[in-house]
Amino acid sequence: MAKYIFVTGGVLSSLGKGIASASIGTLLKSRGLKISMLKLDPYLNVDPGTMNPYQHGEVFVTRDGTETDLDLGHYERFVGIQLSYYNNVTTGQIYSSVIEKERRGDYLGGTVQVIPHITSEIQERIKIVARRDRAEVVITEIGGTVGDIESLPFLEAIRQFRLKKGRENTIFIHLTLLPYISSSGELKTKPTQHSVGRLREIGIQPDFILCRTHIPLTLEARNKISLFCNIEKQDVIQAIDVENIYEVPIRFEKEGLADKILKKLDLSVRRRNLSEWSKWVKRANSPGGEVNITVVGKYVTMKDAYKSINEAFAHAGAAHRVRVKQRWLEAEEVEKDPENSLAGSQGILVPGGFGLRGMEGKIRAIQYAREHKIPFLGICLGMQCAIIEFARNVAGLKRANSTEFDSHTPYPVINLLASQRKVKRKGGTMRLGEYPCTLQENTFSFEAYQKEIVFERHRHRYEINNAFRETLTNCGLRIAGVYPKEDLVEIIELKDHPWYVATQFHPEFTSRPNFPSPLFRDFIKAAL
Numbered sequence: 001m002a003k004y005i006f007v008t009g010g011v012l013s014s015l016g017k018g019i020a021s022a023s024i025g026t027l028l029k030s031r032g033l034k035i036s037m038l039k040l041d042p043y044l045n046v047d048p049g050t051m052n053p054y055q056h057g058e059v060f061v062t063r064d065g066t067e068t069d070l071d072l073g074h075y076e077r078f079v080g081i082q083l084s085y086y087n088n089v090t091t092g093q094i095y096s097s098v099i100e101k102e103r104r105g106d107y108l109g110g111t112v113q114v115i116p117h118i119t120s121e122i123q124e125r126i127k128i129v130a131r132r133d134r135a136e137v138v139i140t141e142i143g144g145t146v147g148d149i150e151s152l153p154f155l156e157a158i159r160q161f162r163l164k165k166g167r168e169n170t171i172f173i174h175l176t177l178l179p180y181i182s183s184s185g186e187l188k189t190k191p192t193q194h195s196v197g198r199l200r201e202i203g204i205q206p207d208f209i210l211c212r213t214h215i216p217l218t219l220e221a222r223n224k225i226s227l228f229c230n231i232e233k234q235d236v237i238q239a240i241d242v243e244n245i246y247e248v249p250i251r252f253e254k255e256g257l258a259d260k261i262l263k264k265l266d267l268s269v270r271r272r273n274l275s276e277w278s279k280w281v282k283r284a285n286s287p288g289g290e291v292n293i294t295v296v297g298k299y300v301t302m303k304d305a306y307k308s309i310n311e312a313f314a315h316a317g318a319a320h321r322v323r324v325k326q327r328w329l330e331a332e333e334v335e336k337d338p339e340n341s342l343a344g345s346q347g348i349l350v351p352g353g354f355g356l357r358g359m360e361g362k363i364r365a366i367q368y369a370r371e372h373k374i375p376f377l378g379i380c381l382g383m384q385c386a387i388i389e390f391a392r393n394v395a396g397l398k399r400a401n402s403t404e405f406d407s408h409t410p411y412p413v414i415n416l417l418a419s420q421r422k423v424k425r426k427g428g429t430m431r432l433g434e435y436p437c438t439l440q441e442n443t444f445s446f447e448a449y450q451k452e453i454v455f456e457r458h459r460h461r462y463e464i465n466n467a468f469r470e471t472l473t474n475c476g477l478r479i480a481g482v483y484p485k486e487d488l489v490e491i492i493e494l495k496d497h498p499w500y501v502a503t504q505f506h507p508e509f510t511s512r513p514n515f516p517s518p519l520f521r522d523f524i525k526a527a528l
Contacts, residue, residue: 002130003265004170005139006158008204010146010195011177015212016248018071020175020239021141022078023249026277027258028137029079030249031270036135037075038126039068039088041143042150046092050427057304061457061509062087065433070307071141077311077512078249086132089125091150097121114153122157123164137265146174146198159203168266174199174206175239178213178221187213187221189228196229206231207264208257210239235260244314246281246513250274280513284318290325291317291527294345296365298353300328308508309351309379315516316524324524331358331365338364345374347527352380352459352506356405363389370494375526377519378502380460383492384414386502387464387472395475397468404462413472415465417486423461430461435483437490437505443480444501445491448518454481456490456505463504464489499526 005024009017018039025035041048048056049067060073068088076083098121102112130138142158144151162170176192196206209231211217217238226233237255242248252258253274262269293313299305310326317324327345334341335358342348348369350362362385369376370389378386384402391400391413399406402414423429434455439446446452466487473479480501481491494500501519511517 001169002135003137003267004126004130004161004165005137005173005261006161006171007139007141007173007175008146008155008199008206009142009144009175010198011191013145015175015177016239016245017141017143017175018069018074019078019245019248020173020210021071021139022074023252024173024257024261025075025079025081025139026249027253027272027274028139028261030272030274030277031258031262032273033267033270034134034136035079035081036129036133036138037072037079037081037083037087038129038138038140039071039075039143040122040125040140040154041069041088041090042148042154043090043143044092044095044150045090046096046427047088047090049430053299053305054302057302058307059459060308061432061459061506063434063457065458067428067432067459069143070304073308073311073509078246080512081133084132086125086129089122091153094118094121094125094153115156118153119157119160122154123161126157126161136267146195152202155199155202155204162204168264171207171261171264172199172204173208173210175210175212178211178217180214187215187218189221189224192225193228200230208235208237208260210237212239212241214241216240244281244285246277246284246314250278250281276514280318283321284314284513286321287317287323288321289528290323291320291346291524292325292327292344293347293349293524293527294327294329294342294365295349295351296329296331296334296342296362297351298331298355298358300330303328306351308506308511309349312508312511312517312520313524315511315513316520318513319516319521320524320528322524322528329365331361333361334365335361338368342368342374345369347375347377347523349377349523350379350382350385350502352382354381359385359405363392367393370497370500373498375499375523376497376501377523379506379508380504383502383504384462384464386492387413387477390472390475390477391468394477395472397471402462411468413465413468414462416461417463417488420461431458431463433457435490435505436485437481438484439481439491440479443478443491444493444499444522445480445519448522450518456503456507457509458505460504464492499523 007021058070066085178187313324366389391397397411400411401409478493480493507517507519
């Protein structure tokens with residue numbers, strides 16, 4: 001029988017439930033347990049694929065092509081597992097499933113209600129993850145903050161889940177904030193008391209409270225939380241701020257969290273093996289230098305929009321024992337003055353995105369990288385902009401463009417596939433998930449991967465127009481990788497450049513701490 005851990009959050013959002021959940025998964029996996037992860041998101045969207053990055057941050061794509069919450073990226077990077085459609089469940093999915101069953105007559109004429117039908121559907125999704133992933137422990141993060149009306153069905157579902165599975169098979173962990181008031185010089189526990197109080201009102205008593213703090217947790221604060229939240233003192237866990245998120249599992253290990261969890265779940269305490277993880281964190285925290293990389297994007301005021309890129313830089317930097325110092329520039333600002341805004345860059349990265357805004361700024365940044373021989377990495381829309389820049393400024397196709405931005409361009413070097421032209425619904429209809437890419441030898445990409453076929457994840461609707469391939473390659477563009485089944489361009493390079501690579505896929509999605517993305521790794525090497 002699987003064991004289940006439920007992680008909730010209180011006081012305010014963005015406390016780091018995803019990092020906390022992933023860190024617990026890391027610790028339990030280090031004991032030899034088979035772990036799976038699940039994110040329950042309260043919003044009514046079926047998935048985050050059509051949501052604005054300013055509202056939701058990055059859309060992480062799993063191997064099977066599911067558009068998911070960015071926390072699934074943390075789960076995969078920390079725990080080293082491959083997740084799927086079943087590992088991210090939203091209110092939209094739950095209600096859609098229940099309504100479909102009602103229309104089929106599955107409920108035999110009964111009145112369909114939040115309890116038991118919605119809560120039962122949520123519980124079934126939790127059990128499906130345990131069965132499909134053959135997990136010994138399933139860690140489920142409940143999105144949102146305790147007190148949100150949207151979260152109530154999920155909290156009620158996990159309350160019932162414990163009643164059915166038993167205390168020896170379930171654990172509730174609550175992450176909360178202890179604000180530090182400098183004028184009085186003390187940590188305040190009242191927000192935590194109120195947050196736990198709301199949980200207890202609906203029948204959930206936390207087994208552990210993780211206290212997010214800026215300073216070390218004091219004995220006085222620990223005692224007060226224990227008393228007013230009805231919890232043992234040793235189960236009040238410090239979750240102090242760290243500069244490197246990959247330190248969090250090590251901090252939790254020092255608090256004895258994993259052993260305490262195993263004891264409550266009646267699992268034998270197995271010998272931990274965090275040596276490789278600890279070595280990597282030590283290497284990442286002791287860089288011998290730094291490298292300046294400029295990222296020219298559309299959503300740079302919302303850093304969560306590029307979460308996986310941030311992490312891929314951390315992985316690649318640690319591989320070379322350097323700190324990657326990122327400078328984030330709005331593409332629209334670069335368009336006004338590329339020379340001054342990009343001066344001092346050791347490398348330039350242009351990430352993905354959608355829509356016309358900022359496109360010309362991205363093109364100017366790519367032109368600057370090409371002409372000044374600065375190492376360049378383009379991703380998704382970044383590659384499409386690189387094709388447009390090359391077509392206009394090298395191949396002489398002055399009005400070259402993507403049909404996404406100009407449907408009347410005489411040189412549609414980027415356009416929709418025939419299959420995409422028939423698409424009416426926006427959600428989940430792009431080219432999504434893992435596809436093979438065949439690499440050409442004697443290219444930057446082949447040197448990075450050291451293999452003929454690689455598998456990377458996609459999230460896009462537009463492709464390079466094969467009608468212009470010969471024209472572009474005759475002018476010096478190198479096709480370094482293709483999707484063989486449909487002969488689609490996956491990677492482009494420039495031959496007469498120190499390091500210039502652009503990909504249709506998102507290499508950042510598969511980067512891991514001890515296994516950095518080969519392209520990010522070599523990009524940083526070239527920038528050094």
